[in-house]
Amino acid sequence: MKAVVRDRYGPPEVMRLEDVAVPSPRAGQVLVRVVATSVNLSDWEGLHGSPAYARFGGLFRPSRPILGSDIAGVVVSVGADVTDFTPGDEVYGDILSMPGGFAEYAVAPAHAIAHKPAKLSFAQASTLPQSGAIAVQAVARAKPGRRMLINGAGGGTGAFALQLAAAAGIHVTGVDNAGKLDFMRSLGASHVIDYAAEDYTRTGPYDLIIDLVARRSVFSYRRALAPGGTYLIVGGTTRALLRVVTVGALIGALTGRHLSVLAVKQGPAQFSQLAECCADGSVQIHIDRVFPLAEVPAALTYVGTGRALGKVVVLVDPAADSA
Numbered sequence: 001m002k003a004v005v006r007d008r009y010g011p012p013e014v015m016r017l018e019d020v021a022v023p024s025p026r027a028g029q030v031l032v033r034v035v036a037t038s039v040n041l042s043d044w045e046g047l048h049g050s051p052a053y054a055r056f057g058g059l060f061r062p063s064r065p066i067l068g069s070d071i072a073g074v075v076v077s078v079g080a081d082v083t084d085f086t087p088g089d090e091v092y093g094d095i096l097s098m099p100g101g102f103a104e105y106a107v108a109p110a111h112a113i114a115h116k117p118a119k120l121s122f123a124q125a126s127t128l129p130q131s132g133a134i135a136v137q138a139v140a141r142a143k144p145g146r147r148m149l150i151n152g153a154g155g156g157t158g159a160f161a162l163q164l165a166a167a168a169g170i171h172v173t174g175v176d177n178a179g180k181l182d183f184m185r186s187l188g189a190s191h192v193i194d195y196a197a198e199d200y201t202r203t204g205p206y207d208l209i210i211d212l213v214a215r216r217s218v219f220s221y222r223r224a225l226a227p228g229g230t231y232l233i234v235g236g237t238t239r240a241l242l243r244v245v246t247v248g249a250l251i252g253a254l255t256g257r258h259l260s261v262l263a264v265k266q267g268p269a270q271f272s273q274l275a276e277c278c279a280d281g282s283v284q285i286h287i288d289r290v291f292p293l294a295e296v297p298a299a300l301t302y303v304g305t306g307r308a309l310g311k312v313v314v315l316v317d318p319a320a321d322s323a
C-alpha cells in the first residue's frame with residue numbers, strides 16, 4: 001500500500017511517500033481502508049517531536065513511522081473479539097494511540113471507531129473525532145450567560161467549539177491570528193482578538209479560558225480569570241503545561257481560581273453526538289482545503305503554520321468519497 005512515512009523527527013521534508021506492507025489487525029482491532037484523514041495540530045507536533053509530550057512512545061526516534069489519527073473509511077477485516085464491525089462497514093474515529101492514517105490502510109482499535117453517519121461524507125466525518133471531542137468537552141465546562149475565551153479558536157477545534165458555545169448562549173471570545181478574525185465571527189464568536197495586536201490576558205476577566213496553544217505564564221492566565229473562574233490548558237508548550245500543573249494549581253487555589261489541564265477523553269462517546277448535529281445541519285463542518293495523500297507534507301505545513309480556517313483533509317481515495 002502507499003503510505004507517507006518518516007523515520008526521524010523533523011520538518012515536513014523528513015516525510016516521503018512509499019510502498020509498505022498492509023498492516024494486520026490484532027485482537028480487538030479493525031483494518032480500515034482509509035478514504036479520508038483529517039490533519040490535527042497533534043500531527044504537526046508528532047512530526048517534530050515537539051512539545052516533549054509528542055515523543056511519548058519514542059524519545060529519540062518516532063516509534064510509529066506513519067502519522068495521521070483522524071480517519072474515515074471502510075472496514076476490510078476485523079481481528080478476534082471484534083463484534084461491533086464487519087467488513088464493508090463505513091467507520092470513522094481517532095486512532096491517536098496508534099497513528100497510521102496517512103496511508104491507504106490503517107489499523108484502528110475497535111473501541112476508537114464508530115459507524116459513520118450516512119449523511120456525512122468520509123472527508124466530513126474525518127474532521128470530527130479529535131477536534132470534535134476536544135470542542136465538546138471544552139464547551140461542557142462553560143455555563144450559559146458566562147464569559148468564555150478560546151485561545152487558538154480559528155483552527156480545527158475552535159471551529160466546532162465556537163459554534164457549540166454560541167448555540168449554548170455562552171458569550172465567547174475567540175483569539176487567533178488576524179487572518180482568522182472574520183472566520184471566528186462567522187462561527188459565533190461575540191468578540192475576537194488578534195493575538196499579535198492585543199494580549200488577551202489583559203482583557204476580560206473571563207469565567208472560563210480554554211487554551212489550545214498555551215505559551216504564557218500562569219500569572220497572566222490568573223490575571224485574565226474572574227473570581228471563581230477556570231483556566232484549562234489543552235495544548236501548548238511543555239513549559240506552559242508544567243507551569244500550569246505546578247505553580248498554576250497553587251496560585252489558583254490561593255486566589256479562588258482554578259488552573260488545570262483539560263485531559264481530553266477520546267472515543268465515539270465524545271464525538272458521536274456532535275456528528276449527528278453536523279449530519280442534521282445544526283453544526284457546520286468547515287473544510288478549508290483538501291490535499292491528496294502524496295501532499296501530506298504540504299497539508300501538515302498548512303495546518304502547522306496556522307493558515308487553515310477550520311479543518312484540513314487528506315483525501316486518500318477521492319473516488320470513494322464522492323461515490
Ligand SMILES: NC(=O)c1ccc[n+]([C@@H]2O[C@H](COP(=O)([O-])OP(=O)(O)OC[C@H]3O[C@@H](n4cnc5c(N)ncnc54)[C@H](OP(=O)(O)O)[C@@H]3O)[C@@H](O)[C@H]2O)c1
Binds near residue numbers: 042134153180213
Ligand atoms: N489535552 C489533550 O488531551 C489533547 C488531546 C489531543 C490534542 N490536544 C491538543 O489540542 C490542540 C488542538 O489544536 P487544533 O488541532 O485545534 O489546532 P489548529 O487547528 O492548528 O488551531 C490552532 C490555532 O491556534 C493559533 N495559534 C497559534 N499560536 C497562537 C497564539 N500564541 N495565540 C493564539 N492563537 C494561536 C493557530 O494559528 P497561528 O499558528 O497562525 O497562530 C491556529 O489557528 C493541540 O494543541 C493538540 O496538541 C490535546
